[in-house]
Amino acid sequence: MRKRQKILRIVSGLALAAGMLLFRGQEACASVMPYDTYSYDWWTEDVLQPHAYLYTESYAGNRFGSEMKTPQDMFFRDGFLYIADTGNNRILILTEAGEYVDEISEGLSGPQGVFVTKEHRVYVADSGNGRVVEYDEDKDVVREIGRPETDLIDASQNYVPTKVVVDDAGRIYVIAYGINMGLVEFNEAGEFQGFMGATQVTVSPFEYMWKTYFSTDAQKQRMETIIPTEYSNIFVDQSDFVYATISNLSDEDHLNGADAVRRLNPTGTDVLRRLGNYSIIGDLYSASDEAMWSSFTDIAATDYGCYFILDNAGGKVFCYDYDGNSLFIFGGMGSRNGLLRNPTSLVLNDDQSRLYILDAQLGSILGFDITEYGANLLGAMKAHYTGNTEQSDRLWREVLRENANSEVAYIGMGKISMREGDYQQAMDYFKLGNSRKYYTKAFEFYRKELMQTSFAKYMGVAIFLIAAVLLVSAGKKIKRWVGEVKCRNI
Amino acid sequence: MQKYLKSMAYGFHVITHPFDGFWDLKREKRGTLAAAVTFAVLTVLMLVVRKQGTAFLLNMNRLEDVDMMVDIITVGMLFILWCVANWCLTSLMDGEGKMQDIAIFTGYSLLPMLIIQFPLVVVSHMITAEEGTFYYVFTVISYLWTIALLVLGMMITHQYSMKKTLVTTVLTLVGMAIILFIALLFFSVIQQFLTFIVTAYKEIRFR
Numbered sequence: 001m002r003k004r005q006k007i008l009r010i011v012s013g014l015a016l017a018a019g020m021l022l023f024r025g026q027e028a029c030a031s032v033m034p035y036d037t038y039s040y041d042w043w044t045e046d047v048l049q050p051h052a053y054l055y056t057e058s059y060a061g062n063r064f065g066s067e068m069k070t071p072q073d074m075f076f077r078d079g080f081l082y083i084a085d086t087g088n089n090r091i092l093i094l095t096e097a098g099e100y101v102d103e104i105s106e107g108l109s110g111p112q113g114v115f116v117t118k119e120h121r122v123y124v125a126d127s128g129n130g131r132v133v134e135y136d137e138d139k140d141v142v143r144e145i146g147r148p149e150t151d152l153i154d155a156s157q158n159y160v161p162t163k164v165v166v167d168d169a170g171r172i173y174v175i176a177y178g179i180n181m182g183l184v185e186f187n188e189a190g191e192f193q194g195f196m197g198a199t200q201v202t203v204s205p206f207e208y209m210w211k212t213y214f215s216t217d218a219q220k221q222r223m224e225t226i227i228p229t230e231y232s233n234i235f236v237d238q239s240d241f242v243y244a245t246i247s248n249l250s251d252e253d254h255l256n257g258a259d260a261v262r263r264l265n266p267t268g269t270d271v272l273r274r275l276g277n278y279s280i281i282g283d284l285y286s287a288s289d290e291a292m293w294s295s296f297t298d299i300a301a302t303d304y305g306c307y308f309i310l311d312n313a314g315g316k317v318f319c320y321d322y323d324g325n326s327l328f329i330f331g332g333m334g335s336r337n338g339l340l341r342n343p344t345s346l347v348l349n350d351d352q353s354r355l356y357i358l359d360a361q362l363g364s365i366l367g368f369d370i371t372e373y374g375a376n377l378l379g380a381m382k383a384h385y386t387g388n389t390e391q392s393d394r395l396w397r398e399v400l401r402e403n404a405n406s407e408v409a410y411i412g413m414g415k416i417s418m419r420e421g422d423y424q425q426a427m428d429y430f431k432l433g434n435s436r437k438y439y440t441k442a443f444e445f446y447r448k449e450l451m452q453t454s455f456a457k458y459m460g461v462a463i464f465l466i467a468a469v470l471l472v473s474a475g476k477k478i479k480r481w482v483g484e485v486k487c488r489n490i
Numbered sequence: 491m492q493k494y495l496k497s498m499a500y501g502f503h504v505i506t507h508p509f510d511g512f513w514d515l516k517r518e519k520r521g522t523l524a525a526a527v528t529f530a531v532l533t534v535l536m537l538v539v540r541k542q543g544t545a546f547l548l549n550m551n552r553l554e555d556v557d558m559m560v561d562i563i564t565v566g567m568l569f570i571l572w573c574v575a576n577w578c579l580t581s582l583m584d585g586e587g588k589m590q591d592i593a594i595f596t597g598y599s600l601l602p603m604l605i606i607q608f609p610l611v612v613v614s615h616m617i618t619a620e621e622g623t624f625y626y627v628f629t630v631i632s633y634l635w636t637i638a639l640l641v642l643g644m645m646i647t648h649q650y651s652m653k654k655t656l657v658t659t660v661l662t663l664v665g666m667a668i669i670l671f672i673a674l675l676f677f678s679v680i681q682q683f684l685t686f687i688v689t690a691y692k693e694i695r696f697r
Contacts, residue, residue, distance in 0.1 A: 043552060436547055437619075439546060439547060444618045
């Protein structure tokens with residue numbers, strides 16, 4: 001299967017090259033994107049998909065006046081891009097077209113995180129100074145939130161905040177370097193509240209026994225200590241739930257089915273829906289030449305449950321739906337236009353028509369525009385989420401017209417058929433979408449309906465057959481009895 | 491022909507009354523090799539039908555990748571391996587069964603799988619995923635029944651005690667593994683040997 005795909009890819013590549021020679025000078029088309037868009041199907045095979053986002057342009061220093069130096073974070077709010085230009089100790093503010101607006105640089109030292117509230121108050125994780133700074137709309141300092149006053153953090157340990165988000169209730173969540181007890185939570189007044197959403201440590205019984213009973217002290221010292229993983233980035237969604245990503249998962253973690261993304265509710269419990277066919281870890285296989293798994297550095301969620309994750313190891317963007325199904329994957333590492341070197345942050349504009357990726361090594365922002373296919377797919381997801389059946393039906397059909405391999409589209413169509421009560425149709429769709437979970441529901445209804453309408457018919461036939469068999473055997477018995485009586489009488 | 495059909499029908503007596511049935515298979519000459527081979531062929535057919543005909547809900551096979559040859563080779567190879575390994579061992583361990591007797595009791599032991607799993611394919615089209623538990627229970631029952639029959643058949647055919655039967659069963663499995671290993675080794679060595687000859691021939695020719 002894979003081989004066939006490879007051959008197909010080579011053949012189509014050759015055809016494309018020939019085509020390009022013939023029609024030189026024509027407009028660049030979607031198929032010359034430097035990356036593939038794909039998704040994983042039910043059999044965990046990667047299947048090529050139509051492009052959902054196309055690279056259009058990149059904003060570098062010459063566009064807004066001054067070069068960026070290892071920028072680490074970016075935030076989008078109401079048409080403006082806020083960039084933590086870490087190497088230049090400033091927060092850069094650009095319009096969404098990449099034009100310079102303003103910058104904040106007073107007293108900042110290597111800021112690695114930036115967040116902007118709905119009221120346009122800017123929160124900066126001022127990593128070098130070990131504090132979080134809040135600015136008002138006029139970019140004046142309002143307050144600073146320093147090291148949390150607690151005995152839970154060792155006094156010798158530096159406090160280096162790297163990422164910050166603020167929810168609608170004013171709670172401030174901070175990721176700090178070296179603190180593995182979860183997110184640092186401050187209340188509205190900036191007082192330390194505690195840690196939230198610590199990752200659970202799992203130790204296998206064998207490992208535990210080995211470490212406690214069979215290792216010498218010298219061995220123990222050289223062994224890796226078992227510590228919970230740290231979060232790499234956070235995003236707060238419209239219902240004040242915090243999406244958090246974990247980047248440094250090992251081979252072992254992957255074997256144990258660890259999760260790389262969480263959606264924490266305000267009490268710190270993970271409520272991310274994991275109903276997809278496989279866990280949300282990015283690429284399902286590590287790159288074959290070097291044992292390398294996807295390493296998530298940023299996440300952006302839409303208000304209808306779909307979320308985009310940025311992978312720093314493969315330079316890819318993963319899009320998942322509300323249930324955790326992979327919608328599409330695109331992007332890659334390299335030096336061609338549209339490929340990445342060291343992506344650090346990803347943001348979406350308000351209607352997801354454009355996706356921006358910040359690259360620390362390139363020192364530029366790459367803009368990706370949504371295609372018609374991508375808009376239909378996300379639109380269908382949104383329509384389904386808001387309960388607009390008519391629109392999602394129309395959009396799913398559009399998606400299927402462009403991509404007959406889309407399992408999510410078939411499942412979406414199936415759900416609509418089921419709501420309309422056409423269970424047989426729903427079964428067909430769910431079968432195409434390879435969803436046994438929904439198929440069994442549709443089948444149950446279908447069977448019930450069939451029994452209600454045709455139970456009498458089938459039962460009648462069955463009773464008739466049983467009666468016929470009984471009659472025949474009874475007839476035989478009577479005949480034999482009559483025969484016996486006759487014999488006796490002779 | 492009459493005898494063949496009768497010996498097939500006797501299979502139903504064997505699987506329900508194994509002690510009496512297996513005794514008669516050998517000593518009363520009620521069983522035929524043809525019937526045993528028929529059951530093995532039907533097992534292949536059952537596997538093919540099961541892989542393709544089971545309802546979507548309970549069928550995890552990818553239809554593009556289903557290959558009949560795999561079933562033929564698995565069943566055929568396991569059947570022959572089992573018979574050969576069992577014969578080799580039991581002829582050393584005072585077993586009374588001849589090669590033919592072993593093939594017959596093995597073939598007849600496959601019958602429960604056939605009579606349970608063929609109907610299950612039909613049943614699978616009428617049940618939901620939750621009711622699939624029943625489907626799996628019956629599948630497991632058919633396997634256990636077959637294994638029990640294999641053990642009992644061996645015990646009765648060779649006139650063994652239960653303990654000796656179990657030991658022989660384990661040894662037979664080990665024997666199968668050894669035969670497989672030697673076969674693979676043999677093929678690999680032959681292959682290397684042939685490659686060597688071909689290479690040497692080429693070297694000499696091109697000099």
